[in-house]
Amino acid sequence: MANFSGNLTNSTLEGDGRIEPSTPLCILFSALGGLLEVTSTMCLAYPEFRRKQGVKYSLTFERLMLVANLAIMVFASLAYITGSWFGPVSLSVPVVMVSKLLSNMGIMGLILRMDNFSREQQVGTYCITCAILALPDVGPSDQPELDALDLVQAPAAVAWTIACFVATGLCCLMMISLARRPKDTPPSVMVSLVTYVTAQVMSAVISTSASKMFPLLGGFTLLLAFAVAGVAAIVNVVSLILAATAVDQAIFIPSTTCFTLLTNMATGLLLWEDWRVIDRWMAYIMLHLIMTLGIVLLAPNDAIQQYSNHRRVSVIKEAAALATGRESMAVIVKRRETMATTRQTRARTASSAMHGKSTTSATRGTSAVSEGDVRERVDSFNIHTLGEPKRGRVEVRGPSQHLPIHAAEQPCQTRVSAAFSTEAEPAWVERLRAPTLWAVIAEGAEDTGAASRSTRTESV
Numbered sequence: 001m002a003n004f005s006g007n008l009t010n011s012t013l014e015g016d017g018r019i020e021p022s023t024p025l026c027i028l029f030s031a032l033g034g035l036l037e038v039t040s041t042m043c044l045a046y047p048e049f050r051r052k053q054g055v056k057y058s059l060t061f062e063r064l065m066l067v068a069n070l071a072i073m074v075f076a077s078l079a080y081i082t083g084s085w086f087g088p089v090s091l092s093v094p095v096v097m098v099s100k101l102l103s104n105m106g107i108m109g110l111i112l113r114m115d116n117f118s119r120e121q122q123v124g125t126y127c128i129t130c131a132i133l134a135l136p137d138v139g140p141s142d143q144p145e146l147d148a149l150d151l152v153q154a155p156a157a158v159a160w161t162i163a164c165f166v167a168t169g170l171c172c173l174m175m176i177s178l179a180r181r182p183k184d185t186p187p188s189v190m191v192s193l194v195t196y197v198t199a200q201v202m203s204a205v206i207s208t209s210a211s212k213m214f215p216l217l218g219g220f221t222l223l224l225a226f227a228v229a230g231v232a233a234i235v236n237v238v239s240l241i242l243a244a245t246a247v248d249q250a251i252f253i254p255s256t257t258c259f260t261l262l263t264n265m266a267t268g269l270l271l272w273e274d275w276r277v278i279d280r281w282m283a284y285i286m287l288h289l290i291m292t293l294g295i296v297l298l299a300p301n302d303a304i305q306q307y308s309n310h311r312r313v314s315v316i317k318e319a320a321a322l323a324t325g326r327e328s329m330a331v332i333v334k335r336r337e338t339m340a341t342t343r344q345t346r347a348r349t350a351s352s353a354m355h356g357k358s359t360t361s362a363t364r365g366t367s368a369v370s371e372g373d374v375r376e377r378v379d380s381f382n383i384h385t386l387g388e389p390k391r392g393r394v395e396v397r398g399p400s401q402h403l404p405i406h407a408a409e410q411p412c413q414t415r416v417s418a419a420f421s422t423e424a425e426p427a428w429v430e431r432l433r434a435p436t437l438w439a440v441i442a443e444g445a446e447d448t449g450a451a452s453r454s455t456r457t458e459s460v
Contacts, residue, residue, distance in 0.1 A: 021142035026087025027095050033079030034099025040072035042107055049114050077233075084212040088142050090268035091135055093208055094291065097257055098132045101125045101298070124297025131290045138283040140274035148216035151271060160270040164202055168235060171199035175242060192246045193255070199239035200256045205263050207232035209271060254299040258292050 043065045047057055083092045105125055108114045117125075151157055174195040178187050210229035217225055243252055265288055268274040278284055 021144060022086045023091070023136050023141070026083050026085075026092055026142075027136075029079045029083030029086065030092045030095035031099040033076045033083060034096045035103045036072050036076035036079060038100055038103035038107055040069045040076060042112065043069040043072065046112055046114065049112075080208070081211040081214065084208055085215055086142070088140050088268055088272060088274060089205075089208050089212055090140055090265055090272075090274055092212075093204070093264040094132050094135060094261055097261065098125075098128050101128060101257075120297045124294040127294035127297070128291050131287045131294065134283075135287055138280045138287060140268060140277045140284075143273070143277060146216060146272075148213045149221070151273065154273075157271045160267065164206055164267075167198055168202045168206065168232070171195055171202065171239070172235060175199060175239060178246070179242065189247065192243075193248075193252065196239050196243035196247055197252065197255050197259060199235055200243070201259045201263050203232040203236035203239065204260050205267050207236065208264070209267060212272075251299065254295045257298070258295045261288060261291055261295075 047062065047065055051057065080092075080096060083095070102125060105117050105122065109117050152161065174191075178192060178195065181187055207229050210225045210232065213225045214222065
């Protein structure tokens with residue numbers, strides 16, 4: 001590499017120092033890279049799969065599997081880079097994708113029996129494979145005598161490169177923001193999905209193009225290409241790890257594959273000037289459309305419906321939390337009004353006692369009104385869902401099935417039970433049953449009972 005100059009071309013090494021384009025070698029190394037990547041993943045995925053079935057592995061075995069994973073992944077990366085040297089990125093990246101899909105289906109489904117692939121998923125994989133096999137005949141061929149410095153200085157290439165780097169930088173900022181977000185306030189599913197899909201797509205496209213430039217550059221520009229490829233690889237790995245637990249993989253994987261193919265096609269046209277060597281534009285576009293439709297078949301049939309349901313549940317939870325907050329404030333306001341009424345009653349009864357007036361009948365009236373007020377407040381408590389109010393029926397009972405306010409020797413005991421018309425109660429309804437919410441009603445009843453007993457004592 002030390003003897004390479006900026007004039008080196010993308011062809012197999014010969015005596016004159018040039019690299020000869022070779023479509024078979026491009027397909028071979030790219031497919032080998034996809035196979036090795038899936039194999040490295042299985043080194044960790046299969047022991048985890050068996051562990052869930054009750055099989056225990058020693059610590060030494062787990063460390064060996066981790067070492068095997070890293071070692072095979074290094075060879076897979078070398079295969080990716082080598083494959084990009086012998087052909088255009090518009091061919092090497094699709095070959096890597098279809099190789100990963102076929103290897104995943106073969107190793108997981110046929111060899112390890114870790115998963116069952118539906119007929120739609122198999123048909124989608126075969127459609128993508130057939131489209132990739134036809135791509136060398138209708139797609140762009142590699143161009144000899146490429147000058148990487150001239151390519152990246154073209155106006156279209158500059159604009160596209162800036163857009164890719166800006167998108168990658170924004171994704172990194174968003175991933176940091178999502179990682180530092182409090183757990184009790186999860187981000188929107190759509191925001192997470194767009195962030196991680198964009199990070200995966202941009203890092204894969206930038207890494208492939210930077211790797212393809214290795215034999216075309218020398219000196220400082222070669223070191224810069226190494227740095228760009230390394231940073232893109234780090235972003236790719238980190239975003240993949242974070243997306244594993246943040247988004248639905250049934251939507252994430254097909255979306256990533258689809259947008260990677262389309263973005264890589266745009267990179268070939270704008271950066272590598274593949275438009276110069278494409279003769280059958282209609283066939284080229286139709287092949288990418290077939291690959292996109294095949295990727296759609298890879299997703300489960302109910303994946304979109306599951307995502308829609310998840311969004312609907314999120315909206316329901318947000319609205320329920322808002323409604324719960326409003327109802328809690330209403331109860332607090334009512335409690336304050338009840339306490340103010342109780343204080344006024346105590347003041348009136350104390351004044352009557354000082355003037356020697358009888359307050360027995362007034363006390364009983366106050367007790368009855370207080371009990372009725374408590375029941376009215378409880379019965380008027382509404383639990384609002386999405387536009388459909390459902391009235392809760394709450395019973396306040398004592399030892400004798402009624403509120404024992406006029407029994408001076410018997411303490412006020414309350415038991416609150418709510419009966420809702422819904423069959424399945426979500427988590428936010430359970431929060432409505434929390435003691436802190438119903439303690440407002442119980443405390444109001446106890447304050448009223450205490451006021452009655454205090455009034456009776458003062459009258460005596």
